[in-house]
Amino acid sequence: MMNFSKVRRGLMAAALAGVAMASAPLPAAHAVEIKGDAKIAFIYAATARDGGWNEALDNARMAVEADLGVKVAVVESIKEEATALKNAIDLFVGRGFNVIVATGYGYSEGILEAAKANPEVAFMNASGATNHANLEGFYVRTYQAWYLAGMAAASTSKSGKIGIIGGFPVGVVNWDVNAFALGAQAVNPDIETTVVYTNSWWDPVKEGEVAEAMLDQGIDVIGNNLSSAAPFIAAEKRDAKSVGFQLDMSKHAPRGHLTSVMFNWDKHLVPTIKAISDGSWQPNEWGAFPGMSDGVVSLSSLSDDIPADVKAKIEAAAAKIMAGEMTPFDGPILAQDGSVKVAEGASMDDGALWGMDFLVKGVKGTLN
Template sequence: MRNPITLSTLSLAVSLTASSVLMANVAQAKPFQLEGEPKIAFIYGATARDGGWNEAIDNARQIVADELGYPIAVAESIPEDASALKNAIDLYVQRGFNIIVGTTYGYSDGIAQAAEKYPNVAFVNASGTTNADNLESFYARTYEAWYLAGIAAGGVAEGDKLGMLAGFPVSVVNWDINSFARGAQVSNPDASVSVLYTNSWWDPVKEGQAAKSLLEQGADVIANNLSSAAPFTEAEKADKYSVGFQLDMSANAPKGHLTSVAFHWDKYLVPTIKAIAEGTWEPSEYGAFPGLAEGVVDITPLPDSVPEAVKQTIAEKRAAIIAGELTPFDGPVLAQDGTEKLPVGESLSDEQLWAMDYLVQGTVGGGQ
């Protein structure tokens, strides 16, 4: 089950700007001080081993346990309901747990209320929108890795057509689609990406049908911004390439898997929890937004089917992004209809990223 930001993200994105995303009422004067020895609780909105979003976080939980050795508890399938979350957090706090890790946007308000109720407990929340003196929400610059995946896809396509499946037309999805398309144009300037939104985060039947439709339209590569295996199965049957998301999806497409944009949440969670334990943690008032430079997101190793020249380009672009010398959205940035969104010589700000409600030139469609 894919649950990156939950269905509630659709309503969030309608009014979302960077001033409201990861916003806070934080006036941090000094580092947060944890009371007692660290005891950590991870709270999931679905099953932890869901094959997608939650599993990526759960992989990080296991690394946290191995590297830091603190007691860790897990609660699965806690609804994105304020009372259900409150009950889970209350129970953990009563049992002495003082670091709570939320895993979904839908917990944002509830976890903010808990942070206010328990000022001596540390909270972090994946894809959340609330922050406080003892709460930090976090997400990743996924578009950086999707740009690299796009370069690989454009470099192996026999023609100029690629396809991409996505859930909803919200900013955190649009920036993945747009960066993938811009990356594809690095290795193939004539490349175009046909886009289909499924209006669901998890619908294997619909995703399989959408992938088949894109393949019938001539797509040589299917990029899947969701997490069911269906699109990979369709690509394999058509003897075409595929790109995965969240986890290494190569097992779903042993012949045609090109790469996956994978999360490594331990690169955020391990140092953050360590800082909490050491009394040096200062939550950002805008939340944490790490990317390639921090190792929180990256692409999986490329197969031999990717030409060496393309691999070299990817390595150079990756190094430039990490060094802060390049972003996937350096101007000019043009929308599908040719409208200039950013002039040459400028780069999109975080505010502009969070407000991205358009697809760029080089993409086609965007309907269901």
């Protein structure tokens, strides 16, 4: 399907990233030296202003321009296939570009080839699953903020039922779903979280219909893990609350929007590109995986509909997460069937996070 993977295609893949990263260790990294001043180019798989994944990255691109005082070249709608990517990269490299930022999981293989062929060019790939001496994939711990959003959702639900709409049931989506449910349970232990996977990254008609179906069930807070506006509009019409993702989605639901889990890729890209410029950049051999403490993911401002005591709780939990004192997946974590996934006192490691293939207790819905 032509647009099957348009938005956040990367995420599905990022789920596999753990596997890929675990199986292909690389020699110890050393600083990458690019020739001359940084000449930066961004490569998008769809339009840059797509209202979600690419737009969040494109906002970071503008921040890079402002911060470094350079003009960043952009190319859009480069298909996620090796030949299309290779042509784009070859053109850029031929014109003297030496910092290439790609933005999709589907670029993982192609960009690895390009990185090997161009050792004096620095490569980055958002949600990329490959790494090399001069290539770093990056994603962010979105589940941390989804946990907090779950607290906000539970505090405003009157029916005790909340819902979340996801794309495909893969690790990086499942951790958002589970964290959303766990956060909600931290505020109201009896809350019921319904998840629906649309089996698509992009189908506004279906997403709107899922939201309608949820509202018909008495669900009164909808978390949208996808990027179309349809679920927000549906919720807004029926006076329900909503939680957004990727960008501040409050414009789609001025009344019911509680908060959005936002990407702030500039917090990762600006310092990284600065490090590349001054010759101190060392790509992590497993890829970069920042979190709330780095500011790369955060919540947009909290709605006034959230009670003050819950707001305080959310802020306290945020502080703890950022300080590394807790994670949303601290044990005991039980799966839907009651089996123990993380024991009391333990926490989930990154490998288990990437491979998350279960739903926590209290979630209504099914994977696969």
